[in-house]
Amino acid sequence: xxxxxxxxLTKGLTIAIGGMFPALAVGKIASKAMESIGRxxxxxxxxxxxxxxxxxFAEAIAIYALVITFIL
Amino acid sequence: MIYALPPLVAEPxxxxxxxxxxxxxxNSTIAVVIFLVVGFLLRNKTAxxxxxxxxxxEAVIEFLLGYMDQVTKDRKKSMKFFPxxxxxxxxxxxxxxxxxxxxxxxxxxxxxxHGHTELVxxxxxxxxxxxxxxxxxxFAVIVSHIAGIAAIGFFKYANKFIKIGxxxxxxxxxxxxxxxxxxxxxxxxxxxxxxxxxxVSLSLRLFGNIFAGEVLLTVLAGLIAYFVxxxxxxxxxxxxxxxxxxxxxxxxxxxxxxxxPVHGHEEHEKHAEMAPTH
Numbered sequence: 271x272x273x274x275x276x277x278x279l280t281k282g283l284t285i286a287i288g289g290m291f292p293a294l295a296v297g298k299i300a301s302k303a304m305e306s307i308g309r310x311x312x313x314x315x316x317x318x319x320x321x322x323x324x325x326x327f328a329e330a331i332a333i334y335a336l337v338i339t340f341i342l
Numbered sequence: 343m344i345y346a347l348p349p350l351v352a353e354p355x356x357x358x359x360x361x362x363x364x365x366x367x368x369n370s371t372i373a374v375v376i377f378l379v380v381g382f383l384l385r386n387k388t389a390x391x392x393x394x395x396x397x398x399x400e401a402v403i404e405f406l407l408g409y410m411d412q413v414t415k416d417r418k419k420s421m422k423f424f425p426x427x428x429x430x431x432x433x434x435x436x437x438x439x440x441x442x443x444x445x446x447x448x449x450x451x452x453x454x455x456h457g458h459t460e461l462v463x464x465x466x467x468x469x470x471x472x473x474x475x476x477x478x479x480x481f482a483v484i485v486s487h488i489a490g491i492a493a494i495g496f497f498k499y500a501n502k503f504i505k506i507g508x509x510x511x512x513x514x515x516x517x518x519x520x521x522x523x524x525x526x527x528x529x530x531x532x533x534x535x536x537x538x539x540x541x542v543s544l545s546l547r548l549f550g551n552i553f554a555g556e557v558l559l560t561v562l563a564g565l566i567a568y569f570v571x572x573x574x575x576x577x578x579x580x581x582x583x584x585x586x587x588x589x590x591x592x593x594x595x596x597x598x599x600x601x602x603p604v605h606g607h608e609e610h611e612k613h614a615e616m617a618p619t620h
Contacts, residue, residue: 319409319587326588330543333550340350340553 281339288335295328346461346564348447348556352471353462355451365464366471369446373436373468406431413594423597426485430478431590434469438552438582441467442575447560469552469585472545479544482593483537490600502604505530544592551585 303321307314352364380399387396406428410420440446450463468474490499501507505527512523555578562571 322584323588323591326547326584330547330550333554334546336554337546337550340557 277342281342284342285335285339288338289332292328292332292335295331296325299324299328346463347560348463348466348470348553350472350553352466352473353453353455355453355462355464364471365462365466366468366474369440369465370437370468370474373433373440376436377433402432403428409591410594413591414598419598419601423489423594426482426597427590427594430482430593431586434478434548434586434589435583437468438586439579441470441552441556442559442578442582447556467552467556469548470556472549475545475549476541478548478589479541482544483541483596486593486596486600487537489597493601494603498604499600503530503534540596544589548585548589551581555581 299321303317306317352366354362354364355368356363383395384399389396392400403424407417407420407424410424410427411417414420414423446465446467447463449465450461452459453462455462487499490502497507505523508530509523509527512519512526558574559571559578562574
């Protein structure tokens with residue numbers, strides 16, 4: 271395991287693992303939103319902006335991992 | 343790297359004296375000039391029945407104030423915070439969308455960077471530079487502190503972080519009150535570090551999104567130049583809008599939290615006084 275191999279491996283693993291959990295989180299937010307829209311279709315307009323906000327926050331963690339990948 | 347990937351740091355293009363002008367700075371200056379021109383065009387349009395450009399500007403302002411009212415629940419507070427939050431929103435939106443115009447990231451000068459001559463683009467999205475987003479984040483957090491001090495007074499605001507007043511109340515109540523007051527004192531000190539976390543998260547979120555979008559579009563355009571980058575450019579339009587919304591909404595939330603008076607022990611004492619009279 272040469273240092274260059276370890277460096278490339280770390281870069282790849284950082285974004286791979288760091289992208290898994292935010293993806294799960296965004297999926298859970300979307301599924302809860304779909305559930306409540308299905309139960310009450312009139313609430314779509316009220317739900318849309320908070321759902322986008324929640325997704326952006328969950329996405330931000332994946333972006334932190336991406337920035338580390340670029341820095342390394 | 344095969345493709346001309348934009349580096350993490352914005353490249354300097356030329357210098358005016360000792361001030362180096364980077365390509366992200368050129369974009370942000372163009373955005374500021376756009377706002378100056380719009381302000382100049384709107385300077386004496388005060389007709390009661392708006393038409394044309396004044397109508398569009400008033401529609402944008404109404405729309406933004408409506409969204410802000412959902413967070414502040416008070417039109418007067420929205421109007422007070424509107425210069426900061428609305429200004430941040432419009433500036434970030436225009437900067438992000440300007441980064442998608444053709445010519446950004448492609449037209450450049452041939453400069454000697456890192457030992458060999460390469461093409462340095464003269465336009466780059468303004469928020470793809472960490473300096474820009476960090477400056478906006480630091481400004482927003484410091485303004486929220488100043489607004490909090492202006493709204494509820496210096497000692498009450500400092501009491502939110504260094505909870506000396508709560509400590510004294512806890513010692514007066516005695517017993518469990520002392521323990522709770524000590525724990526809250528520790529929590530208050532830790533909240534100071536969360537202010538730094540706010541600055542870091544605000545800046546890195548915006549920087550990461552816009553920079554990653556720029557790299558994505560560069561790589562895609564390098565792979566297949568026609569038609570395939572189109573859905574990704576649509577995604578970038580959406581991402582630019584969403585990140586502007588998230589940044590300004592977060593700044594608004596921080597401002598509102600900083601300016602709400604702490605509901606504290608005065609209410610507890612009032613409830614305790616009122617209870618025996620029932």
